Amino acid sequence: MTSSATCPHIPYPAPRDNPLDPPGALSGLSGELAKAVLWDGSEAWIVTSHALTRTLLKDRRLSSNPASPGFPMMTAASKVLRNEPRSASFIRMDQPEHAHLRTMLSNRFRPVDAEALRGVVGDLVDQRLDALDGATEADLVPAVASPLPASVIAKVLGIAEEDQEFFEDRSARLIDRNRTMDEVRAAREELDAFLDGEVEKRITEPREDLISAIVHEQMLPGHIERQDVVPMCRLVLVAGHGTTASQLALSLMSVLDDAPTRAAVRAGGSGLVAVVDELLRFHTIVQFGLTRAALEDIDVDGTTIKAGEGVVFAIGAGNRDEDVFAGPDALDPDRDARRHLAFGHGAHQCLGQWLAKVEVEECLHRFVSRFPEATLATPASELSFRHTASSYGLDALPVRLQPS
Numbered sequence: 001m002t003s004s005a006t007c008p009h010i011p012y013p014a015p016r017d018n019p020l021d022p023p024g025a026l027s028g029l030s031g032e033l034a035k036a037v038l039w040d041g042s043e044a045w046i047v048t049s050h051a052l053t054r055t056l057l058k059d060r061r062l063s064s065n066p067a068s069p070g071f072p073m074m075t076a077a078s079k080v081l082r083n084e085p086r087s088a089s090f091i092r093m094d095q096p097e098h099a100h101l102r103t104m105l106s107n108r109f110r111p112v113d114a115e116a117l118r119g120v121v122g123d124l125v126d127q128r129l130d131a132l133d134g135a136t137e138a139d140l141v142p143a144v145a146s147p148l149p150a151s152v153i154a155k156v157l158g159i160a161e162e163d164q165e166f167f168e169d170r171s172a173r174l175i176d177r178n179r180t181m182d183e184v185r186a187a188r189e190e191l192d193a194f195l196d197g198e199v200e201k202r203i204t205e206p207r208e209d210l211i212s213a214i215v216h217e218q219m220l221p222g223h224i225e226r227q228d229v230v231p232m233c234r235l236v237l238v239a240g241h242g243t244t245a246s247q248l249a250l251s252l253m254s255v256l257d258d259a260p261t262r263a264a265v266r267a268g269g270s271g272l273v274a275v276v277d278e279l280l281r282f283h284t285i286v287q288f289g290l291t292r293a294a295l296e297d298i299d300v301d302g303t304t305i306k307a308g309e310g311v312v313f314a315i316g317a318g319n320r321d322e323d324v325f326a327g328p329d330a331l332d333p334d335r336d337a338r339r340h341l342a343f344g345h346g347a348h349q350c351l352g353q354w355l356a357k358v359e360v361e362e363c364l365h366r367f368v369s370r371f372p373e374a375t376l377a378t379p380a381s382e383l384s385f386r387h388t389a390s391s392y393g394l395d396a397l398p399v400r401l402q403p404s
């Protein structure tokens with residue numbers, strides 16, 4: 001039995017020893033529950049095992065609502081959310097409100113919906129790659145990884161291309177641990193004002209886009225209040241591109257750095273689908289994990305997570321659990337990584353996962369087909385990794401597109 005006083009205590013988020021592995025402080029905790037000591041000295045339970053993560057993320061006694069007592073606050077700015085619950089989106093709600101709102105979107109993000117967008121996504125990738133034709137060098141972060149998911153989610157929501165720079169910038173501010181509470185609040189207010197304007201336009205001028213569908217199928221018939229529509233759109237917008245941009249940057253890096261991964265991507269088909277799952281597992285870009293608070297006492301093999309205590313799921317560590325993934329620290333394109341935790345698990349499991357996978361598959365495959373001889377211009381170990389952003393990624397990915 002582990003007690004809160006005797007179990008290991010580790011500072012969290014802990015620094016990484018190697019940019020491509022989760023913090024060393026997390027390895028070796030195995031199946032045990034440990035305690036994380038957060039930036040403000042508060043404590044939360046930390047879960048690193050794959051099995052326990054899957055069990056507890058399905059447990060309804062754990063709340064996603066930051067207003068729940070003991071909810072782990074990973075940054076000073078995240079207190080903005082707790083103090084202003086009206087602006088919360090459903091990622092931060094519990095049942096039944098969560099299911100009520102998520103269901104309104106779930107039939108637009110099924111595998112079949114993502115497949116239907118594959119052609120559009122492929123065209124958007126090609127536009128980005130066309131712009132590189134003739135170049136010998138490029139930085140793939142601003143050229144491909146960042147703008148591509150922003151264009152895809154803008155297309156889904158129906159937001160004009162000229163607004164892309166604005167929403168990319170404000171969304172990035174929302175998820176940067178280095179931003180102050182005031183900066184985060186300002187970014188959110190500007191984003192919300194913009195989205196409210198988009199909602200207003202759709203009331204009288206519906207189009208073939210997600211905002212119009214929410215307005216006409218849900219809001220106007222009275223299934224959702226207008227003040228909940230903007231946070232819903234903000235969630236799709238923000239969750240939909242920063243994450244995927246980070247995943248694309250790291251995946252492109254791995255493809256360029258690892259010949260077997262590149263070969264699997266180039267071959268396409270089921271091997272491409274499998275390698276994308278492995279890249280999701282290996283990089284686990286939601287680097288600080290998922291947060292919950294216990295609403296009731298929960299017994300875990302004799303240890304009690306008490307009501308009012310916080311829990312952090314370090315999914316990056318869970319994705320390196322050797323009980324599930326043999327040789328977990330290796331990127332292995334032949335691995336069956338489908339049980340990875342990169343999209344979470346349970347009621348809040350990523351709504352956009354099928355779309356995200358289509359984006360990564362199309363982008364990687366088209367890139368290596370178009371630029372088969374591209375190489376990294378800077379060794380992977382010397383790249384600038386985003387250690388403070390909640391989506392782990394790269395500041396830049398300089399590449400040589402053609403042999404010199």
Ligand code: HEM
Binds near residue numbers: 290343
């Ligand atoms: C939720 C990861 C792309 C929309 C989540 C969660 C994770 C995640 C870990 C669970 C959060 C929790 O349990 O607290 C990722 C990763 C992505 C990605 C790694 C890219 C590689 C997308 C895209 C969309 C999206 C493209 C577009 C719509 C959402 C939404 C939720 C969510 C709406 C909230 C679901 C809910 O609370 O029911 N994502 N995501 N994500 N994601 Fe993603």
